[in-house]
Amino acid sequence: MSDEYFLLVCDDVPHDVVLTDPGARAMDVVRVVRRLTGLSLWRSKLLATQVPAVILAGVPEEDAAAAVSVLRDAGARAETREQPEPDLVKH
Template sequence: MDVVYVELVCDEEPNRVVLTDPGPHVLEVAKVIRRRTGLSLWHSKLLLGQLPATVAEDVSSDLAGATADELRAAGAAVEVQH
């Protein structure tokens, strides 16, 4: 019986989307968080009180970019960390 060792190589680093400032449209930002995370609107609003807050963790760069773009469109300040 032969033993084969395999090393998985992932080209993409996990990304994290961090909300640093909700901006002037807090309710719109909370709605985006709700849509992207599945949290209730109440929990999304609570998250805005705990800044900086991680909105998405260990996601692909495409998903992190899309989430960040949607949050920025709602008026929030966001960082994508690798």
């Protein structure tokens, strides 16, 4: 019996939301990060100040775009990135 690996192709590739700069209104960005992630205020502040930081991982493209929009409205620089395809190595 041989091992075969299949890559499933989906319509929606998972995206990450990456915070690249909190901007001048850092506390507003921290509040947005807290609302998006559900983390405590302290952990949200750590995440928002240690850039670049992945705020959300593996979310649909529409959700990622909405999160980036909210972060930008708060004064931050943020972007969406497609998650890389898994490297399927046959052993």
